[in-house]
Amino acid sequence: MRQLAVLISVAMSGLAVYAAYRMLQIDIFQVKPLTTDLTQFPSPQLGNEYALWLGVLLTAVGTALIAYKWAIGFDGIQKKTYGIDTVTGE
Amino acid sequence: MNRFVNAMWRAWARVDTWFNKVYPQDYNPMYYLGGLANLLFWLVIGSGILLFLYYKPSLLHAYESVEFLTTRVPYGQAIRGLHRYSADAMVVWVVLHFLRVWLTDRYRKFRTIAWISGIVLLVLTLTVGVAGYLLVWDERSLLLVRMTQWMVGGEQSYLGQLLVGGSKITDATLNRFLFFHIGMPFLMLFFLWMHYIRINRPVVYPPAPVTLQAFGIVFIVCGVVPTVSMAPAIIEVVPKQMQIDWFFQWGYWLAGVFAGAAGANSGVAPYVVWSIGLLLVTCLFFALPYVTQTGYMNVVKVIPEKCTGCEYCYVDCHANAIKMITTPEGINSKGGKRSIAEILPSRCAECGICVGACPFGAIELPQLQEIEIKDRIGLIANLPAPEPAASPAAD
Amino acid sequence: MSEQEPLTTRNPPMIIGFVCEWAGQLDDYLQADGFLTVLPTVQIVKVPCSGYIKPAWVQEAIQQGWDGAFVCGCAMVDCHYREGNIFLRDRMTGDRNPYLRLKGGKGGRRGVDPRQVRSFWHAGTGGESLIRQIHAFAEDLTGGSVPLGELKPVRRHPGPVLDVSPLNPTGPEPEPAG
Numbered sequence: 151m152r153q154l155a156v157l158i159s160v161a162m163s164g165l166a167v168y169a170a171y172r173m174l175q176i177d178i179f180q181v182k183p184l185t186t187d188l189t190q191f192p193s194p195q196l197g198n199e200y201a202l203w204l205g206v207l208l209t210a211v212g213t214a215l216i217a218y219k220w221a222i223g224f225d226g227i228q229k230k231t232y233g234i235d236t237v238t239g240e
Numbered sequence: 241m242n243r244f245v246n247a248m249w250r251a252w253a254r255v256d257t258w259f260n261k262v263y264p265q266d267y268n269p270m271y272y273l274g275g276l277a278n279l280l281f282w283l284v285i286g287s288g289i290l291l292f293l294y295y296k297p298s299l300l301h302a303y304e305s306v307e308f309l310t311t312r313v314p315y316g317q318a319i320r321g322l323h324r325y326s327a328d329a330m331v332v333w334v335v336l337h338f339l340r341v342w343l344t345d346r347y348r349k350f351r352t353i354a355w356i357s358g359i360v361l362l363v364l365t366l367t368v369g370v371a372g373y374l375l376v377w378d379e380r381s382l383l384l385v386r387m388t389q390w391m392v393g394g395e396q397s398y399l400g401q402l403l404v405g406g407s408k409i410t411d412a413t414l415n416r417f418l419f420f421h422i423g424m425p426f427l428m429l430f431f432l433w434m435h436y437i438r439i440n441r442p443v444v445y446p447p448a449p450v451t452l453q454a455f456g457i458v459f460i461v462c463g464v465v466p467t468v469s470m471a472p473a474i475i476e477v478v479p480k481q482m483q484i485d486w487f488f489q490w491g492y493w494l495a496g497v498f499a500g501a502a503g504a505n506s507g508v509a510p511y512v513v514w515s516i517g518l519l520l521v522t523c524l525f526f527a528l529p530y531v532t533q534t535g536y537m538n539v540v541k542v543i544p545e546k547c548t549g550c551e552y553c554y555v556d557c558h559a560n561a562i563k564m565i566t567t568p569e570g571i572n573s574k575g576g577k578r579s580i581a582e583i584l585p586s587r588c589a590e591c592g593i594c595v596g597a598c599p600f601g602a603i604e605l606p607q608l609q610e611i612e613i614k615d616r617i618g619l620i621a622n623l624p625a626p627e628p629a630a631s632p633a634a635d
Numbered sequence: 636m637s638e639q640e641p642l643t644t645r646n647p648p649m650i651i652g653f654v655c656e657w658a659g660q661l662d663d664y665l666q667a668d669g670f671l672t673v674l675p676t677v678q679i680v681k682v683p684c685s686g687y688i689k690p691a692w693v694q695e696a697i698q699q700g701w702d703g704a705f706v707c708g709c710a711m712v713d714c715h716y717r718e719g720n721i722f723l724r725d726r727m728t729g730d731r732n733p734y735l736r737l738k739g740g741k742g743g744r745r746g747v748d749p750r751q752v753r754s755f756w757h758a759g760t761g762g763e764s765l766i767r768q769i770h771a772f773a774e775d776l777t778g779g780s781v782p783l784g785e786l787k788p789v790r791r792h793p794g795p796v797l798d799v800s801p802l803n804p805t806g807p808e809p810e811p812a813g
Contacts, residue, residue, distance in 0.1 A: 194311055194466065197318030202463025209456030215449040219264050234727060234737065234752045235775075237768050238265055238710070250660070253759035256713065260758065265711040272712075346715065441718070552732060556686070558717045591716040592687030596723065599691075599733040608682065613692055616669065616680050620649060620700045 155220035162214035169207035176200050248343040269454075272446035273337035276454055278432070279445055280330040283458070285425065287323035292422065295375065297414040302377040303472040310467070321462035327369050328487040329458050334365050342528070350438065350559050350589045352529040357434040359525050364428045369488040371420035380482035382473035385409070387492050390508040391515040409475050438587060440560050491518065538606040539588035540595065542581050544571045546602035549579040553594035553603055561587035562594060641778030642750055647676045648702035648776045652769065653692065655685040655708045657715040659757035659765030663788030673784030677769060685709065686719025690726050690735035697747040703776045707755040707765065720756060727754055751776070762788075 176199060259268045269276060294313060296305040309316040338358065341347055347355035370388075374381045385404065392399035396407060405412040436442045445451065470483060484493055495514045502510040544567075554562045564579045571580065581594075581603065592605045601610060642648075654661060661679055664672050671677045682688055685708025696704040706727065708720035725731035738746035753772050757765050763786050773781045 194317035197315035198321070198463045198466050200315070200463070201318040201321065201459045205456045205459025205461075205463055207456070208452045208459060212449040212452030212456060215452070216263060216267055219267065219449075224264055234735075234749045234754060235772075236724075237753065237755045237771075238757075250759060250761075256710070257758050257760055260710065265713075265756065268710070268712070271710075344715070439717075443712075443717070556718070556722060558719075589716055591684040591719060592682065593684055593716060593719045593722060596687045596689050596719075596726070597733070605683070605687070608687075610689075613680060614695070616678065617651060617692060617696045617699060617701070619678060620651075620696075 152221055152223070155217045159214050159217035159221050162210045162217060166207050166210035166214060169203045169210060173200060173203040173207065176203075245345055249345055252340060252343045263450075267447055267449055269446060269450050270336075270340070272443065272450060273333055273340055275444055275446045276450070277330055277333040277337055279451060279454065280326050280333060280458070281428075281432075283326040283455070284323060284330060287319050287326065288422075290319050291323055295418075297375070297418045298411045299377070299409070299414060299475075302375065302414055303469065306376050306469055310469070317466055318462060321465070321467040322458065323372075324467050324485075325461045325465075326458045327372065328485065329454070331365060331369065331487040334362055338362055342525075348529045348532060350561070350587050353438055354435050355529050356526060357431045359522065360431050361428060361435065363522060364424060364431065366488060366491070368421055368424050368428070371417055371424070373485065373488065374417040375414070375421055376469050377414065377473050378470040379473055379479040380470050382475065383479045383482045384489070384492060385413075386478050387495060387511065390511040391495065393512055394508045438559060440558050539583055539585045539590060540592065540603055540605050542583060543602045543604065544568075544580050546600050547580040548600055548602070549581070550599070551579075551581075552597040552599070553581055556593050556597040558591075558593065559587045559589050560584075561589070642748065642776050643702040645676075645702055646777045646779060647674065647781045648773050649700075650674075650677045650703040650705065650769070650773060650776070651680065651696045651701045652677060652705045652707060653680050653682055653685075653688045654706075655687075655719070656681050656683060657759055658685065658707050658709045658720075659755070659762050660759060661762040661765065664762050664766060664786075671766070671769075672789065673766060673786060674770060674773065674781070675784075677773070684714065684716050684719040685723045686714070686716065688723055690733060693727075693735060693752055694747050697751050703751045703753070703772060705753045705755060705769065705772060707757055709756065710758040711756055713758065724754065724756070727752070 176196060256268065256270045259270050263269065265271075291309065294305055294309040294316070296302060306320075310320055311317070341355070341358065347358075370384060374384055386395070389395045389397075389400040389403055392403065394400050401407055403416075404410075405416045436444070446454070486493075495511055498514050499506065499510040539561075549564065549567070551564060554564050561584050562581050563584060565582045567578060567580050590605065590607075592608070594603050595605055595610075604610065661671065665679060666672055666675075669678050669680065671679060685706060688706050688708075693704045693706065706723060708723055709715060711720060711724075714720040722731055726733065727735045729735065729737070735752070736746040737749045737752075738744070739749070755765060755768055757768075766783075766786065770781060770783050
């Protein structure tokens with residue numbers, strides 16, 4: 151279980167880095183958001199792609215955090231808290 | 241009846257345990273369903289404000305303003321997608337939250353006000369969402385408007401005219417829809433306040449990893465499924481079908497199925513029957529806390545002579561059911577204490593958390609007093625040396 | 636887990652457990668006097684919420700001669716009354732008043748041996764997995780193996796306390812047929 155958690159944590163972190171790279175590759179200033187010259191017609195696909203990679207980044211970071219918690223043995227309580235054994239069931 | 245409640249509750253607990261295998265217990269999203277709905281509500285509002293900057297509520301300009309936003313404004317389609325898909329996700333979490341609260345028996349007595357405001361919020365969420373689709377003023381909007389008019393009695397009925405602001409659809413209609421879509425969320429904010437009012441330290445947001453995942457999934461959908469409008473609406477022609485958003489328009493689909501089953505010449509009657517049925521089901525849910533009053537017995541009682549005014553019970557009570565009052569005349573105070581605890585019976589959940597908090601034994605649950613617990617602990621003195629594995633069939 | 640020295644010479648050990656009625660459902664394994672059918676030296680005291688449990692009872696139980704004491708509440712964050720299990724957890728660890736006095740912790744010499752106390756945080760599903768965990772606790776106490784009856788739920792008996800609650804039918808049940 152712990153090996154799986156470490157694996158997922160690392161994989162998700164890698165995915166997050168890749169998503170950040172893809173996000174940063176999109177030249178957001180090509181869109182010139184503050185321009186009043188609307189003959190500059192940006193493609194809506196740009197925003198969609200940006201949203202997609204941002205979404206992958208957020209999901210990957212969230213999943214990596216969860217997997218990290220499992221990997222360090224945290225199960226919601228911590229198995230041994232200040233002296234008495236704690237068991238989380240189901 | 242209680243067996244049914246018990247079975248439903250255990251079934252839901254079983255579902256929770258599946259998620260407990262994937263998430264550590266205190267990151268389990270099933271325990272934060274309300275918080276997730278609340279979170280996505282802010283995302284919907286935020287993206288909605290950005291969309292509101294470009295929308296023109298008139299018959300002539302509504303469709304083109306939305307098209308302008310989608311294709312010409314930088315990131316317009318992405319923000320529009322964010323608005324739509326976070327609203328869809330919000331419906332998912334709201335419905336799950338509603339089901340969980342209902343099936344795990346968390347809506348009665350001291351939680352009645354949260355339940356009532358919650359049902360109102362559920363209805364408002366769905367209504368505001370449908371109203372949003374009306375603003376785009378494409379074929380789907382027109383069909384939705386007509387179907388809604390049929391559901392309240394027809395296009396010329398009183399409610400039908402109230403919906404569109406007259407006997408014909410005009411610019412005023414879109415202004416009215418704008419009110420439904422933007423004014424009513426303020427009502428939702430009021431009912432959200434009411435939803436939290438009797439809860440001490442409400443958990444309103446999920447923990448960070450769950451938040452990140454929830455947002456991330458909405459963004460991914462936003463990127464993968466671009467939002468588009470259908471063809472622009474022509475008022476004289478009622479469209480025969482529309483691309484349906486299942487999260488908000490399941491009611492319309494069901495109404496259409498019902499009407500289809502009733503036959504082609506039945507007019508608006510099946511729609512009216514359908515909407516009355518929905519209304520009845522909603523009223524049933526409103527009445528639920530009042531018709532299922534089983535099980536509650538006695539609220540906790542303070543023993544004033546033992547109370548020292550330490551406020552542990554006051555802080556620990558999750559339902560704000562305890563308040564501190566100045567010690568009344570005639571109570572022997574313990575070392576000159578100035579305040580003692582007092583119970584507000586309508587808010588007491590009879591859980592006994594305050595009993596566990598009291599180091600002085602000054603508050604007791606009448607149906608389970610400390611003396612009974614002490615008796616059970618004292619059983620050890622009377623028991624003979626244990627025999628190995630008494631037979632399970634002994635009872 | 637059997638490597639540690641045994642804490643008691645009694646086998647099976649006498650254990651008392653304070654179990655929240657919304658947590659792991661032990662009703663199918665309870666005898667009428669409160670002992671488990673499959674572990675007949677384990678006494679179960681049902682309470683309306685784990686927050687109702689006073690750590691003083693755990694202390695008193697150990698001092699009066701029980702070999703072990705445990706508390707069981709709902710899964711974290713899922714208390715039926717929202718905060719009871721969190722408060723109990725904090726009371727058991729010494730972070731919230733009134734707290735459990737453990738030897739070597741805040742209790743000093745008069746505290747209880749922490750190995751004789753355990754806490755379980757269990758969702759409201761069937762009692763089998765909770766019973767296995769209690770059994771593991773029993774084995775840790777004795778340092779050896781403890782006999783466990785066959786895990787077959789018998790028709791539910793009324794619990795020794797709280798016969799009337801939102802989850803139980805009003806009043807005790809008639810005797811089961813078998």
